[in-house]
Amino acid sequence: MLSRTAAALYWLGRYLERADFIARLVEATIRLDALSTRPAGEAAWESALAVTYTDEAFAATGEALTQAQVARFLTLDMSHPGSIVRCLEMARNNARAVRTALTREAWTAINRAWLMTQQRSSTGGAIPTLNLLEQVKGETRGFEGAIHRMMRNEATLLIQLGAAIERADNTARLVEIKYHLLLPEDEQVGGVVDRDQWNTILQTVSAVNAYRWLYNDGLQPANVIDLLISRAELPRSLAACVEEVVALLNALAKRTGLQGEADRMARARMARMQKTRTHDVIVSGLHEHLEAFVAENAMLDAAIARQFRFI
């Protein structure tokens, strides 16, 4: 496989995963905004920006911190490189550059998602926005379905690898932001706002029911953290992503004979993670733990680029 193709496939996976995550995030924020017993408005939207590290970029637009403005910024803003429409555009550009590595179905799924956002200029109110997000999620699901019908070769594995690396990053940021930024100072830990916020985070990663099945308990922040970090049964947990990266690198090594630094880093990360207990993480500092995870994930990303000679 061409090096350029490999890089494009990997980034295709990352960008689509990112688009899906932002869709989920905006959806959750609308819910948080609506459910809150006091006007959560600004705080909720502030947190959505913080999760995506785009608070400064948004402030630079001079727009008000309202649902309409932030939702538009995160979904349809062509000038914001982290918006859904731009993620889809980048994904499509990568897909177009490597069309031969994709099946018709997979390409069509991406192209359709892109066409859909091209036809929209405004998100409208909450309901049309939710509809749009539902469509984005549907299209990315369609793409995931399509790649599961592709040949199980390097192309598919690289797309999935990009998605797994991106997903790990997204989940880590999501947990971190909640722990440190979200709760207003006058609110009690364990209070209504706190509960809503944890619940919303579970919603973001489609894990509300998973939580109930696994913990059989009311909403406990420590449990939510445990679920999102350590429970590999949840596809978006850090543990699941970390295991998936190891497995994908293994499968790539089998097919291409390429094995190296990225494999070693990924395996070491998994081994460490399996020994780590959530309770200890909380006691010793969740923030530092997550920050280190995100940094290590970025290093792993760079190692993958070297190992597969991305150009």
Add this chain to the structure above:
Amino acid sequence: MAASGAFDEIWGHGGPENPRAEFAALSEWLADTDAAELQRRQQSAEAAFRQLGITFAVYGDSDAAERIIPFDIVPRVFLAGEWARLSEGLEQRVNAINAFLEDIYGERRILKEGIIPPELIYLNEQFRAEVDGVRPPHGVWAHICGIDLVRTGPDQFYVLEDNARTPSGVSYMLENREAMIRLCPELFRDFRVAPVDSYPDMLLKTMQSVAPGNNPKPVCVVLTPGHFNSAYYEHSFLADSMGVELVEAADLVVDDDVVWMQTIAGRVKVDVIYRRIDDDFLDPLVFRPDSMLGVPGLMAAYRSGNVAILNAPGNGIADDKAIYSYMPEIVRFYSGGEAKLPNVETYRCREPQALKYVLEHLPELVVKLVDGSGGYGMLVGPTATRQEIADFRAALVAEPHRYIAQPTLALSTVPTLVEQGLAPRHVDFRPFVLTGSDGVRVAPGGLTRVALREGSLVVNSSQGGGTKDSFVLLDDGA
């Protein structure tokens, strides 16, 4: 009902009530399927093309950076006998083009014997001194030719243009067929249509047949300028359907006169390149130094015989419009017989007699720049304004050698779906002819382009033309 009395491929001169006898069945199908139903199917084909991204870019048109070419649902049909005669003519013509190229970059017998004026070659921008004396692997130059044809009557076909550089459109031949099979399956029950989907196999065989040396498993690639190119869809489509890599220049390096592609597992040697990049951009060390599209050293590798390039660099001299007018002589010179496919009568404005005639008959003629393409830089006399004619007259007088002129032909029409229903629209046709070391293959089909505006003769996609499927029937019994 036929436009300006032109021959209609389905209706003949009789109109819908009295079609050509061979096409009674097709005519019946057209009559039985109401226009709204045809419209619906056509729209669903276009929606599918859009979703699949079967697009082409129009340069300088930022609103429609990506357009689909309008698709017309009524096919044009060739009878088996018509096709057999056409194929013979195409084979003869492409063989002559190959012989001409071999001669021009070799012995130059055709110049020595005074058939073609030497200055027409040596002063031609399409003549590449860089490949003079170079013999491509297996002596094949024009591996993929798209020969543009027009028709004026049941057995009157004329060659309008030879494309021996990087002819495009074959993906439309294949995609239009896919659309027709999906949308009008009943037509394929009524007619035995030759399948076109073997084209990628034919192309791959052709590529493998010209690989240098005796490599039983040559590495073949398609070289594209990248995904911003207007024909990118076709490039990726061809690579994909042959199962070979689609590479950009950045993926290739030349080392010690050998071409390599850079893969995740390291370098892989490349034997055959189907390039969809013009000569000018192939190699900055030899052609345009400012080009970022090319591969430095590629031409050295080619000259050393280490890689085959399709089509061969330097082919432009064979499809140049100034050379075109000599094609009847070229065919006679190399094949020893008369051209089975005639040229359109062509006036070379560089010749004083011809120029005089052209200036006197401008309103009846089509005047073209010898180095123009895509419908740009041409005058269509009968539909031109006084001003346009005056402008062209001045240009002709100033630089006569840059122009040729041809009579406006009564191009055949094919029934086409327009808002009011079915109406005849003018068409042309581009069949694809492949030449490998193992012989010539004519794909049983081609690209029919249709001028969607009433009366218009301009079928170029950049000028608002559309396309149709082209059926080649396996028998004439329908």
